[in-house]
Amino acid sequence: MSSLEIGLLYTIATVVVMFSGVPIAFAVGTVALIFMFIFMPTSQVMIVAENIYSELNNFTLLTIPLFIFMGAAIGKSKAGSDLYNSLNRWLYKIPGGLGVANTIACSIFAAMCGSSPATCAAIGSSGIPEMRKRGYSNELAAGIIGAGGTLGILIPPSLTMILYGLVTEQSIGKLFMAGVGPGLLLTILFAAWVILKSWLERRSAQKGKGHKNSEKLVISEHYSWKQKMETIPRLMPFLLLILFIMFALYGGMATPSEVAGIGAVGALILVVAVYRIWRWKDLKPIFAGTAKESSMIMLIIGTSFLFTYVMSYLHITQEVAAWLVSLKMGKWQFIFWINILLLGLGCLLPPVAIILMIMPIILPPMKALDIDLIWFSAILTVNMEMGLITPPMGLNLFVINGIAQDISFKEIMKGIIPFLIIMTIGIVLMCIFPEIVLWLPNKYKGA
Amino acid sequence: MRTLFRFISRLIKGLNIFMGYSGAIVIVTVSCILLFEVLVRYIFSWPTDWEIELSIMLLIIATFLAAGFTQLTRGHVSIEIIDSITPKGLIKWRILLSDIISLLFCSFISWSAWLLFHESWTEGRMSESAWSPKLWPVFLFMAIGMSTLSLQILIQIFEESLPEALRRKKIKTEHKEQEFENME
Numbered sequence: 339m340s341s342l343e344i345g346l347l348y349t350i351a352t353v354v355v356m357f358s359g360v361p362i363a364f365a366v367g368t369v370a371l372i373f374m375f376i377f378m379p380t381s382q383v384m385i386v387a388e389n390i391y392s393e394l395n396n397f398t399l400l401t402i403p404l405f406i407f408m409g410a411a412i413g414k415s416k417a418g419s420d421l422y423n424s425l426n427r428w429l430y431k432i433p434g435g436l437g438v439a440n441t442i443a444c445s446i447f448a449a450m451c452g453s454s455p456a457t458c459a460a461i462g463s464s465g466i467p468e469m470r471k472r473g474y475s476n477e478l479a480a481g482i483i484g485a486g487g488t489l490g491i492l493i494p495p496s497l498t499m500i501l502y503g504l505v506t507e508q509s510i511g512k513l514f515m516a517g518v519g520p521g522l523l524l525t526i527l528f529a530a531w532v533i534l535k536s537w538l539e540r541r542s543a544q545k546g547k548g549h550k551n552s553e554k555l556v557i558s559e560h561y562s563w564k565q566k567m568e569t570i571p572r573l574m575p576f577l578l579l580i581l582f583i584m585f586a587l588y589g590g591m592a593t594p595s596e597v598a599g600i601g602a603v604g605a606l607i608l609v610v611a612v613y614r615i616w617r618w619k620d621l622k623p624i625f626a627g628t629a630k631e632s633s634m635i636m637l638i639i640g641t642s643f644l645f646t647y648v649m650s651y652l653h654i655t656q657e658v659a660a661w662l663v664s665l666k667m668g669k670w671q672f673i674f675w676i677n678i679l680l681l682g683l684g685c686l687l688p689p690v691a692i693i694l695m696i697m698p699i700i701l702p703p704m705k706a707l708d709i710d711l712i713w714f715s716a717i718l719t720v721n722m723e724m725g726l727i728t729p730p731m732g733l734n735l736f737v738i739n740g741i742a743q744d745i746s747f748k749e750i751m752k753g754i755i756p757f758l759i760i761m762t763i764g765i766v767l768m769c770i771f772p773e774i775v776l777w778l779p780n781k782y783k784g785a
Numbered sequence: 786m787r788t789l790f791r792f793i794s795r796l797i798k799g800l801n802i803f804m805g806y807s808g809a810i811v812i813v814t815v816s817c818i819l820l821f822e823v824l825v826r827y828i829f830s831w832p833t834d835w836e837i838e839l840s841i842m843l844l845i846i847a848t849f850l851a852a853g854f855t856q857l858t859r860g861h862v863s864i865e866i867i868d869s870i871t872p873k874g875l876i877k878w879r880i881l882l883s884d885i886i887s888l889l890f891c892s893f894i895s896w897s898a899w900l901l902f903h904e905s906w907t908e909g910r911m912s913e914s915a916w917s918p919k920l921w922p923v924f925l926f927m928a929i930g931m932s933t934l935s936l937q938i939l940i941q942i943f944e945e946s947l948p949e950a951l952r953r954k955k956i957k958t959e960h961k962e963q964e965f966e967n968m969e
Contacts, residue, residue: 384900387898407809599822
């Protein structure tokens, strides 16, 4: 049987086992194990645990549980609601000020945490009820948080970028920097849409044609300078933490893993000091969230590495990559089809699994086509973000559904679609102007 | 027999909860070790080999410690899209099947991890770094974590998926019997 035929069987088996509802970590491991039994020497099967251990025995991977812990510490406190409430006091004069405040709060929170569902939950748990209370439509409130939450994996620190760096052997520092420009671009585009949409909703409300809760949109707010300034002491420690992380990372003081460790301790100290979270009952959700998410992601990483190890051992990776090169696609044609493939996979699989399973295959053709790997990291991440808000597997959709169970799936989707279009525009802009991604990493001389 | 099963079930659940929180505390410990590592490197220019290697080892330990705890709430993410097009009666069987596949995989990895632990314990296997710590503690926790994860899945099969699958069948049979009686 040729490697391509084995590869086809491997793909079919993976799809069947995964779609049977077996957790992804165990599904990819099971398929790898079955193929090891059939096509590989018994000695390889006997050392499967050692294979998983040696893949997890990696300094870069240290970053993931630590950034998860940092995000959980801040996410389980009231920092999220403090963040958008404070921003709202400064932005209330803009149409849709609260919505814009939520969007920016998502970006700022994303800079403290590398996960999208965590960002979505931290800001959305109080952001969505607050927006609805002030007359925002269900669609807009859900769209702002769903899409804003996805910035978690784009704005550094980003779990997706860490794994991408590991697979493609690129500098994590540079990859983190590559996420800054696109993160700001998407934040601005999202905010622009929120302003336009809330202006439209407000106008409909004034004409009496708005949705049933829209009359509250017309009520004007006012905050004095005193009210604005009193929010700063609560926010300042977290903003200083972000600044410290950026400084330590890009000033070459510490490696990403060390920064993650320091950031995690810093976040825990801040949460204890600012929000007085120190009792076991308050700390429990932070610990439980950290343990579950870390274990879930790290097991997916371990078994996905086993999956790609089998693919490489059976020459599937090499054969498929050679086949892709032989198609002689142009650079943009290749990027277009890869984006379509990633978008399709993103709707079904978490970004962690996609990067580990697909990148080894598409890496050789990308190198052959001279595609900048730092630039592509941002394209891939925005693509993964789109997957996070596209059914059926869009994790952020489930988070929103959990926060506001009375918002129907149809309403969530209606709110999300404009943001999906904006993200597509974002990808096109990054293709036309690669500087959006590359300007900052090119300025950065560190490793 | 039922009392014994309930006792074992509660024991495993309790153990997995304890191990899950321990895993999180290990992660907090790693954060502190890394903070210490950066400080001593900057202030005293001490070599920092052991801190990094210990951190990696502890995080691998934390991953496996919390695996069963994650399974307890079915926190290992899966694709359940097929349920929307599957007849309701088949969904329970799908869940049972996926639990059995998970159990087989995790049990195999547990067995492989116990072998690895035994080998590293008897051979005194050490890391190849300058610090060169013994590796058996990592493999021991890997084996324990995968074993408690497997036991957790086994308990969930007996407590949730198997009774659910059988219950549906029984209801169906009862329905059929009732239909048959009605027909009569």
